[in-house]
Amino acid sequence: MTTRPVSPNLALDEVVAQRRARGETIAHFGFGESRLPVFPQLALRLAAGVHRSAYGPVAGDPTVRAAVAGYFGRRRVPTEPDQVVLAPGSKALLLALQIVVPGHVVLPRPSWVTYAPQARLARKPVHVVPIATDHGGVPDPALLRRAVAGAQGQGLIVLTIPDNPTGTTASPELVRRICAIAEEKDLLIVSDEIYRDLRHHPDVPFLSPAEVAPERTVVLTGLSKSMALGGWRIGAARFPAAGRWRSLRDAVLSIASEMWSALAGPMQEVAEYAFSEPPELRTRVAEDARLHAAVASAVHRLLIEAGATNSRPTGGFYCYPDFESLRAPMADLGIRNSAQLQQHLLEEHGVAVLSGHHFGDDSQALRFRVATSMVYGDSEEEQMQALQSRDPAGLPHIRRQLDTLAAALANLSGRWRRP
Amino acid sequence: MTTRPVSPNLALDEVVAQRRARGETIAHFGFGESRLPVFPQLALRLAAGVHRSAYGPVAGDPTVRAAVAGYFGRRRVPTEPDQVVLAPGSKALLLALQIVVPGHVVLPRPSWVTYAPQARLARKPVHVVPIATDHGGVPDPALLRRAVAGAQGQGLIVLTIPDNPTGTTASPELVRRICAIAEEKDLLIVSDEIYRDLRHHPDVPFLSPAEVAPERTVVLTGLSKSMALGGWRIGAARFPAAGRWRSLRDAVLSIASEMWSALAGPMQEVAEYAFSEPPELRTRVAEDARLHAAVASAVHRLLIEAGATNSRPTGGFYCYPDFESLRAPMADLGIRNSAQLQQHLLEEHGVAVLSGHHFGDDSQALRFRVATSMVYGDSEEEQMQALQSRDPAGLPHIRRQLDTLAAALANLSGRWRRP
Known part of the structure; x- marks a missing residue:
């Protein structure tokens, strides 16, 4: 064992x-x-969601997925409900992704404690690439290029914008450079944007890889950080709508159906409210x-x-x-x-x-x-x-x-x- | 992919x-x-659990685990809280078990749709052993003995009592025979008892493998079936307290920490109430x-x-x-x-x-x-x-x-x- x-x-x-x-x-x-x-309204929504006791669709109910699609749409990332999957935490979604995407995994160094152990669980080879000095969450582009120079076939790169552990936010220019390398080296980008709404000032620039390379980017988000709801376990992912990764969502749904079935119904009620972002x-x-x-x-x-x-x-x-x-x-x-x-x-x-x-x-x-x-x-x-x-x-x-x-x-x- | x-x-x-x-x-x-x-009281507990927004222990809060331990204790299976793990559904616990227990997996034929796909996810060799005619959920003992005769090393056998899909309940005599083979062939028993409280008459005899072979049995249960709460995703497992599988719970907790972090706090509130079984x-x-x-x-x-x-x-x-x-x-x-x-x-x-x-x-x-x-x-x-x-x-x-x-x-x- x-x-x-x-x-x-x-x-x-x-x-x-x-x-x-x-x-x-x-x-x-x-x-x-x-x-x-x-937040009191979130508590009220949970209580209002008690009747949601059926399993329902693995991806989440259509109304919840529509709310998540709207959330992304308001962030320059137009999204249809059928690009969305809800889960008990974005952690579970990330593990499912690591399992279904073939090839190696590229991680910034340092990066969130869970990425590498999940890659080991999924039995993936990991390339760890140091961050540039000022911006954590993405690897230094030159070092990334060197690290994947010899790598064969597809792979997956995980970015964290804003970053855990450094608390910094990769610049749009840096994101563009990483996306270009991902295109060139055929890396699927998993952009962990769970801290997106907690940038310290509205003028901290933010560019999602999903704006630059929409057909090879999966965005992860959730309510744990921005809504202070870590213990409620509500995560979501946005998948590509077209291109060679268009079937990725179905592959993740297969894993989801064997791992967690669906996000708990009352939590879907909470998510529907929260992702609709009332004033x-x-x-x-x-x-x-x-x-x-x-x-x-x-x-x-x-x-x-x-x-x-x-x-x-x-x-x-x-x-x-x-x-x-x-x-x-x-x-x-x-x-x-x-x-x-x-x-x-x-x-x-x-x-x-x-x-x-x-x-x-x-x-x-x-x-x-x-x-x-x-x-x-x-x-x-x-x-x-x-x-x-x-x-x-x-x-x-x-x-x-x-x-x-x-x-x-x-x-x-x-x-x-x-x- | x-x-x-x-x-x-x-x-x-x-x-x-x-x-x-x-x-x-x-x-x-x-x-x-x-x-x-x-059930209205379950809805009230969910609403009362809104303040449980912290992540908390991976296994579940001590008070919830104590309630689950009490549930098993009232069923002839004395249990300490530190033998218990809560999860968003017993499905997630079962997958974690399939990942950490080495060797092959033995499944009754037919058995629940998720066991075999999870074994494939965990990259385990599967032996499928037909059930005896009248009792589903456990393999026919003679066929089981034959199937594992040549198998090397440890393995895991999944039983379902009462059974899905057959709706039958393995007799105590049959359970004892399977446990004896499990001892002999060094199989860890995963006893899926999620339908236990839904036996059709109080006189349908029920014996848990945990009563017969406590040091090699993990019991799975949950609130999805007995409490009609499938969409709330609340599962629990009871692990051996001693013997060579005493570290199994820690191994599952490691996977849990990388897969789901913890059962959602408000759901823990529900579980604490439900597993304490008020009249x-x-x-x-x-x-x-x-x-x-x-x-x-x-x-x-x-x-x-x-x-x-x-x-x-x-x-x-x-x-x-x-x-x-x-x-x-x-x-x-x-x-x-x-x-x-x-x-x-x-x-x-x-x-x-x-x-x-x-x-x-x-x-x-x-x-x-x-x-x-x-x-x-x-x-x-x-x-x-x-x-x-x-x-x-x-x-x-x-x-x-x-x-x-x-x-x-x-x-x-x-x-x-x-x-």
């Missing part, structure tokens, strides 16, 4: 929950969950994005002050610092790789972050991901306060956790000071 | 829905869904079982009258007739195999059933599955009427569909009469 580990971010979240239950105080920057209250929900998403921007920016400044190299985050709720500059003082603390760094921060300072090697990065690099969205408060009151504040990073309950992080990082450089 | 078909029962359900939407009248005996209203819910399950028994028995009689060989159903909502006796008159109609028989009934008589070959059965045999649980009514009123009736098969809206089935079958023997 092949025993693999549990996905490291989910595993770390469970460890933090268990330690807190035992009375430990932990500043939780280790998990990519938007810890915010459920009140757009307002809430904008508020969420502003909060994520404020706290991620505060963490970014804090990381720079602590001596890290860190690209300014532009979407989602992550920073991905590199502490190479502190290698010497860290060595004095016995920290020589990213796993030791994660361990040290948790055990010595009660700070949970996720080590870079989990994202496929060089295990010797002193990098980790700081998820900034779990510190908004333990109660709904604190979370609403965070949502409504002009300076959320200044709120005492958030400030306290940022200070804990800052103190832990100061310690890495030997500049330990009690906050 | 490998294009496989959509699971045939789900596909047939979509075809029926599309044809009905176009105005066709179809008697739908083709899909294993319990078409009954959601009002037990009453409803008993009413459901009585209804399924009444209609399945009426269909059984109708099949016998039409000339079929058919084992008396004792659990769930299926019959699995064999019309070998009508081979000659069917040949006159151009029907020579089970696929043609399914096609004929749908196209000529508007009767949807699922052909035996989809269950792995001999494609030349004249067998099909009749699912008896979709005919309870199109409205909640009709469905409640069915639930409360002393003679549900006599209700006009159910009678009409049984008559359509009877007329279609009479046609097969050349004894066509308009009902």
Whole structure:
């Protein structure tokens, strides 16, 4: 029996929950969950969806797929309902894609913790290609070209725009260059756009590969991040309507029918409402994005002050610092790789972050991901306060956790000071 | 790209829905869904679970797992919460099991449409072993012994008690014999007991392999059938606590973390309530079982009258007739195999059933599955009427569909009469 580990971010979240239950105080920057209250209208829709107890179509009901098609249509990606598949999370859709698309898998390095294990589950050879310095989520074009130069036949490349773990957003120019290489090298593009609506400012430019190469791009999205609904498990995919990948959706539906049957009916009711984007929900998403921007920016400044190299985050709720500059003082603390760094921060300072090697990065690099969205408060009151504040990073309950992080990082450089 | 078909029962359900939407009248005996209203308390729990928007533990929250453990404990299978995993349907759990358990897969013939395609997805060699005449869901012991005589190393055997498609329940004696062979041949037993609470009478004996061989049995269950909640996608598994398979749960959790993350939080709220089995819910399950028994028995009689060989159903909502006796008159109609028989009934008589070959059965045999649980009514009123009736098969809206089935079958023997 092949025993693999549990996905490291989910595993770390469970460890933090268990330690807190035992009375430990932990500043939780280790998990990519938007810890915010459920928007009341979404709760009402769930309750209204209780009658949806039949299995229904594997892809999702036509009305739900129409809502998702509309969502994409409003984003310069005209879509018909029969290009859409709903699922219990975009993770399941991504695994189905990895299973049905033949050939190798190209992943940016670093990239989301689940892409590579899923490729292993699907028994695919993986090419890991470093990102360009400033933009995570897509590989450096020159390195990509080199990596796939010798590759035979079809393949699949996964992009994350905006990115997890770096919190950056690939530029339209970069997206165009990657799409050109994908055309040239016959790569299907899976564009994971689950953080799309959480760009920090409306002027962060965004180009979907589906606008550039619609016949070879599958777009993944979901409500976990933008609607703070991770635990409701609602994902969606948009497939090509024409071209040589036009039968890809049918192939994924086959896997779906043997893996999850259909997205739960009441969740389809929620999806139908959410993807139709009524004004009140757009307002809430904008508020969420502003909060994520404020706290991620505060963490970014804090990381720079602590001596890290860190690209300014532009979407989602992550920073991905590199502490190479502190290698010497860290060595004095016995920290020589990213796993030791994660361990040290948790055990010595009660700070949970996720080590870079989990994202496929060089295990010797002193990098980790700081998820900034779990510190908004333990109660709904604190979370609403965070949502409504002009300076959320200044709120005492958030400030306290940022200070804990800052103190832990100061310690890495030997500049330990009690906050 | 490998294009496989959509699971045939789900596909047939979509075809029926599309044809009905176009105005066709179809008697739908083709899909294993319990078409009954959601029990009001379950709807209330779903609404109460809206706050469960965090991802939480992959296996499910401890309180939910405790409820599932209690469910098994009340069924002579003492269980700790850390033996339990929740999932969006038992289908996902079964696929994870097929992926992690090494070696070959042994399936009864016929058996549920999903077992074999999942084994192919997991790239496992499959041994298909015919059932004993009277009891589906488990292979004939002598044939099983012969089939695995030459097999090397570990394997996995899937049992279905009560069975889909035959609607029969393996006897305790038969279960013991299969467990003995499993011990001898080192087979992990996956016991699919999703119809357990829908036995037609309390005196239908039931023995779980988990009582006989607890260290090599995984039990699958869910709320889709007993609670008429197929579209809510709630499944659960119970794993061995000790022995050489004690790490199996961890291996499944790893797959789970890369495939579905966790069962949706509001669905966990529902599961916590349902698996704790409050009296009002037990009453409803008993009413459901009585209804399924009444209609399945009426269909059984109708099949016998039409000339079929058919084992008396004792659990769930299926019959699995064999019309070998009508081979000659069917040949006159151009029907020579089970696929043609399914096609004929749908196209000529508007009767949807699922052909035996989809269950792995001999494609030349004249067998099909009749699912008896979709005919309870199109409205909640009709469905409640069915639930409360002393003679549900006599209700006009159910009678009409049984008559359509009877007329279609009479046609097969050349004894066509308009009902």
